[in-house]
Amino acid sequence: MSNARLAEASAVELEISTDVATLYYGIQTTYHLIDLLNESGEVATFAVQAHEAYAARGLEALTLPEEAQARQLAIERQIVSAQGQIKQLRESMRALLGAGSDDLPAIEPVALPRSHAALPATLAYELLARRPDLQAMRWYVEASFDRIDAAKAAFYPSFDIKAFFGFNALHLADLFTHASQQINLIPGLYLPIFDGGRLNSNLSGAREGSNLLIEQYNQAVLNAVRDVAQTGSRLQTFDAETELQKRRIESVAFARDSVEAHYRRGLASRLAALEARQPVIAEQIALLTLRGQMLGQEITLTKTLGGGYRADPPVEPKPR
Template identity: 50%
Template sequence: MRWMRSGFLVLLGALSSCALIREDSAPKPMIAPERIDLATDIRLARDGWPPARWWTRYDDAQLNTLIERGLADSPGVRVARERVEQARADVRRARAATQFKAAAFTRVYRQWSDADGRVGPFSITDPVPGLDDGGYNSGARDGTVSSAGIAGSYVFDLWGLQRSAVDATIGAQNAQLAEAAAVELEIATTVAQTYFSLQTTLRKIALLERTRDILAESVAAMKARKERGLITQTVVAKANEQLLQTEQLLSLAHTQVIGLREVLRALVGAGADDFAAIQAVPLPQPQPQLPATLSYALLSHRPDLVVLRWYVQSSFDQIDAARAAFYPSFDIKALLGFNAIRIDDVLHINSRQFRLVPGLTLPLFDGGQLNANLRKARTASNTLIEQYNQAVLNAVRDVAVAATQMQGMEEQARLEQEKYLQVRQGADDAQAHRDRGLVSRVAALEAQIPLLSEEAQLADTQGKRLAAEISLIKALGGGYDLPDSPHGDSAGQRGRR
């Protein structure tokens, strides 16, 4: 019993002299909920979060096809999904480290010893062959040693080091899942905004072509009048200059269409010969929505915030793992096999071996490495918390800016509509005079030019409203909703470690 008491005293002494935690500090505070809301003067007529497939509200088959193709074939989405698979592999690897491990082995090697019993360089502590297993050569003995069996080991996770490591990889995996959702949101919103910019440009091209046709007919009529001496060349040149300016605008618009088409093709991952032509369709009316309040709901609707929340949660688990490394680790190793001088005797019952080796590892003096690891984990966690807090403020700012722009665009659209109605009244009067024979056909057509210009301005305003609405949808998370909070509760409320 004396040796047991001595061993117990040695263990107590080791425990009392193990490495101490000196490099830890309190975590940084998370952002307060009252800072996750909008000013009271930012409101829209319709309340609510955007739905998951928000783009279907526009009832545009071309847009639906483009977004769905982008979400399926875009290289950016594929890269994000590959990262998710990598994160899942990391989780499986971390979980594998907590399991019992066993491996079968077999080996055959030569060993020798001289007459004085000194073992050669290729030997290990195994029996030396006798006279019948290698013979003598100037007093030396040699032979072939064969071994086979199964070796296994298991580490007892008493302090949660391995469990925390697994939780950290799970947090990183969930962050990658949210990152994939953020990439999908970026693709969907960029495709929608580019598509509506393209449709706006196509609408403006149609209006410019009508304007060009009217100006061409007007210039031809003026040239005929000039030949009769009714007007001067200066008047004809001015009308011709307006025609040339319109043709320049048309050329620029066609170039924009090509550029926007190529942007769409790159976004959806299409080749040069497998991208259908975009047909012009009427622009839909925007239907902007803004929740009555943001608060913590915004944290679960923005995938970029969820990414950071999971990384913060993962950093807490990494801190736990760094702290657990200060405590003793227990493991047990076992071996069951056979060892023999001659290959024929490997499977003989007398050659069997069994070993059971429990082990204890206790950090005593590590030169400050454990404290440095803990300090690094705590600093990284605090950095992530500060990044998360800033990201939340930026998210609230994004919603506020997008909602304010949407409010401003709706007011601008109202004013543009009033202006359009005024200009249309003049065009209608000119047509009525034409119907009664009071003005010429060319004069009635020329009265349509300001109206066409206002229609182009209305289309441009409507396109900007749609872009602002999509920016608001993106700022609100684009229909994303976190199904489960980190470890069952908010990452902002957990992990004060």
């Protein structure tokens, strides 16, 4: 039971650390959003001034300065909203850490980390053995076996969780359908699946309790497989979307560079050159949104795998 309690404490630490990481990178992503919005705002401010000057000389209709100002005000509203979002995220982090109003240090803007959305060749089921919440439940199940002196019926499936990408619902039978005959375990850790059916004869109150623990544990394992599969699938989707978005930025930037080249040769106005930057900034904001979502999914994958994954050499399970 002491092992189960230690595992439960580790599960709480993992939950808090990943929640803090999510909030932190939410703040950092919003800082970068504000930078892009400020860049867009500078263009909008110049556009307002230029259209007002044109209108004052009778070269443009009076509606154009008003339209430019409306765009400027919309950007300013987005900046105010983003600044408020940073305050809310920071307050959420402070509350999560139990820090006082003045105890949380300032969070300065930093560069976003490069995404590692590319998944390993396999996401082995054995990786879930690092999840402290599942290990805690396993200890409780095994403790219940000790109390009732029942024969354990444990299975050690081995399969690639990627096989379940796109599955909306899973059943235990699915795990064994995809299980490998070669069973490899992470050194010092294992995550069996228990068969409560072998404990069903002549049920006593203790045996009923053990079977309930088995059912809860097996369902938790099944949910963990599903969560890893869904998170990995979403990461693959974000990775593909990011590559497409980068190509889109390159295409839009080509048009911007063309207008700026015309401006340098005196064939286009400064206003036209600056306004050609706005579509690029808009696409950069879209890319930033994707990067923020991808970071969130990477943190989620770390959490669903119990803190990460490493390529440890497999060992054979020993009979108990």
